[in-house]
Amino acid sequence: MSTKIYAIANQKGGVGKTTTCHCLAAGLHAQGKKVLLIDLDPQSNLSVLCDAVTDAVNKDAVTMLELLSDKSTFPDVIQTMEDYDIAPASMYLASIDSVLTDPIGRPFKLAEKITEGNLRKKYDYIFIDCPPALGTLTSLAIVAADSVIIPAQADILSLQGVSQLYSTIQSARGHANKSLKISGIVLTRFNARTKISREIHEMFLTAAKQMNTEVFKTQIREGTAIKETQASGENIFKAAGNSNVAQDYKSLIKEIFFPKEA
Numbered sequence: 001m002s003t004k005i006y007a008i009a010n011q012k013g014g015v016g017k018t019t020t021c022h023c024l025a026a027g028l029h030a031q032g033k034k035v036l037l038i039d040l041d042p043q044s045n046l047s048v049l050c051d052a053v054t055d056a057v058n059k060d061a062v063t064m065l066e067l068l069s070d071k072s073t074f075p076d077v078i079q080t081m082e083d084y085d086i087a088p089a090s091m092y093l094a095s096i097d098s099v100l101t102d103p104i105g106r107p108f109k110l111a112e113k114i115t116e117g118n119l120r121k122k123y124d125y126i127f128i129d130c131p132p133a134l135g136t137l138t139s140l141a142i143v144a145a146d147s148v149i150i151p152a153q154a155d156i157l158s159l160q161g162v163s164q165l166y167s168t169i170q171s172a173r174g175h176a177n178k179s180l181k182i183s184g185i186v187l188t189r190f191n192a193r194t195k196i197s198r199e200i201h202e203m204f205l206t207a208a209k210q211m212n213t214e215v216f217k218t219q220i221r222e223g224t225a226i227k228e229t230q231a232s233g234e235n236i237f238k239a240a241g242n243s244n245v246a247q248d249y250k251s252l253i254k255e256i257f258f259p260k261e262a
């Protein structure tokens with residue numbers, strides 16, 4: 001398998017990282033692909049959306065914390081759900097710096113575990129949901145990934161956040177992950193009717209050019225179907241396949257993963 005590993009990253013909070021991971025997994029499953037989600041965010045929102053068992057509900061749950069602290073291995077951390085697999089987060093991932101004490105090996109820890117677990121032989125796509133910070137957890141994801149997808153909202157602070165993330169990506173390219181790519185920036189909760197959204201879209205186009213990447217043509221519109229299906233624990237493509245948001249994620253999947261069909 002030519003598995004691709006994507007870090008879904010942006011240190012700005014609430015821009016749609018978790019939602020994007022969840023929707024990409026559900027949409028690619030519908031295309032017959034085998035997908036693994038890795039939740040590296042101590043908030044564990046992706047794990048909760050996937051109904052995975054975390055240490056918030058069961059103190060014996062085996063999570064990414066046990067994996068990164070060498071107390072477990074990938075087959076044991078992965079939980080198999082109806083549509084995809086997930087390696088759940090732990091709320092204690094917030095103290096990862098006290099767990100990873102080897103300063104030299106630290107950046108490569110997740111990459112090593114992915115190799116040890118032979119995950120590239122088992123999945124078509126792996127998505128890593130990053131926390132809203134440019135700390136150790138996001139660095140682990142960026143070093144382990146082949147490419148970064150950047151969800152962002154059309155606001156000025158999001159734009160600033162993307163340029164800070166770019167510095168981290170450049171630093172990884174210089175040392176730990178020379179072939180790291182940036183797939184592109186996806187604008188989420190987008191409202192094309194407002195002038196400010198259109199103006200900031202233009203600014204993102206300029207920033208993406210400077211980063212040698214693109215702003216995806218598909219924008220994800222704001223829609224209630226996301227919150228409704230997240231609250232009921234349903235797959236948006238099954239429960240609200242005709243909603244704007246499901247349609248947008250469907251075209252995003254085509255644009256990123258099957259460009260010849262788009």
Ligand SMILES: Nc1ncnc2c1ncn2[C@@H]1O[C@H](COP(=O)(O)OP(=O)(O)OP(=O)(O)O)[C@@H](O)[C@H]1O
Nearest residue numbers: 012013014015016017018019132189221222223226
């Ligand atoms: N297209 C959308 N339309 C409406 N609501 C959305 C949309 N995308 C995401 N949301 C909502 O926005 C909130 C933040 O989304 P999400 O958790 O995916 O962002 P995040 O970047 O992962 O957040 P964090 O930085 O806290 O990890 C959630 O309540 C989610 O339901």
